[in-house]
């Protein structure tokens with residue numbers, strides 16, 4: 001009988017030790033970090049599931065490409081490798097490199113948005129929302145109905161609410177909607193995929209109204225693989241063919257190459273619009289750099305050129321999606337409430353359901369993330385009331401899996417820690433803010449326990 005275990009499709013050539021701490025040390029460290037895991041030194045974290053962004057392991061081919069990096073200021077050969085790899089998959093006329101995704105967002109929205117505008121998205125990521133709001137425009141989330149119900153399983157919970165989109169355009173008028181965004185996969189909405197059918201329909205609505213559609217493409221390869229697994233008509237297509245079709249429905253994209261670019265840094269902005277591209281390149285020169293490097297070294301461009309193609313390898317995607325599901329299914333089977341089904345890059349615990357005694361105003365997601373660190377040195381991140389303020393529709397704790405970094409026994413350990421915290425959940429208390437920045441407050445916020453039960457903390 002053939003073996004069924006989905007294995008890591010690589011072997012490990014270089015290793016990085018991780019460091020154990022005691023519970024007593026972690027109690028001190030957590031207090032010194034004001035209960036905000038962003039403020040912890042990384043070496044005091046055992047398993048770091050804070051983000052899948054820029055934390056992946058690069059392949060031998062990427063490291064080899066790095067040695068070929070051409071560091072010329074203008075007209076670098078590495079830009080040509082980068083642009084041809086991006087165009088091969090994404091197909092857009094203009095490819096503008098940036099140092100990461102949010103720089104692409106800032107440039108795009110500075111050029112396209114102004115006060116009074118409205119930008120719909122299935123769900124805006126925090127940097128996307130902040131960059132839109134910074135221009136004075138409104139960032140509007142339009143997730144489909146299933147996407148708002150964490151425990152309900154649906155193959156494409158990342159879809160946009162099509163009626164909602166039509167209604168918004170009718171209500172505010174086409175002239176106040178400079179563009180529509182679609183985030184694949186929907187990170188803030190549970191890492192859930194968007195179906196090709198939904199992308200096609202959103203695109204048709206946008207074209208009918210003459211509104212450009214931009215994809216927030218960070219996890220385009222994972223989204224493509226979900227279409228292959230779950231969408232009729234796609235099982236025989238390669239992830240690359242699916243990605244190419246997806247991008248044909250858009251007019252451009254923003255991309256953080258720190259995700260499905262398999263790189264530690266980088267991003268880009270694409271568009272088919274010549275006039276916009278010119279304005280974007282002018283802004284790029286002002287703050288990022290010359291258009292053939294855009295804030296990146298030539299070696300970074302080479303790593304991304306290779307990484308984008310590797311992210312579409314089918315054996316890699318099979319392992320990637322299977323290992324995330326492995327974590328999600330093992331904790332869900334024991335009753336831990338998670339966003340169902342598990343996402344592509346992360347498992348999202350529903351902190352409101354996990355800690356029903358802590359109201360959203362006392363940050364149940366932050367409290368749960370802190371407890372996972374105390375219990376087992378695991379770092380995760382809250383996606384909820386601290387991150388989005390009163391706009392938060394859910395309080396989630398995201399366990400994001402870095403690409404090609406942890407093995408199955410690391411994941412087994414994470415499962416054990418989560419189940420231990422699940423058993424103790426009633427003893428966990430809420431938190432209150434003692435400091436917040438004017439925007440993107442979750443990165444630097446300081447918190448303290450609302451009340452400290454005797455003998456605890």
Ligand SMILES: Cc1ncc(COP(=O)(O)O)c(C=O)c1O
Pocket residue numbers: 053100101102103125127128183187188216218255256257258266267
């Ligand atoms: C959906 C989405 N969009 C945009 C970004 C921003 O990318 P970056 O962190 O490279 O600025 C992220 C990062 O996590 C993301 O997940």
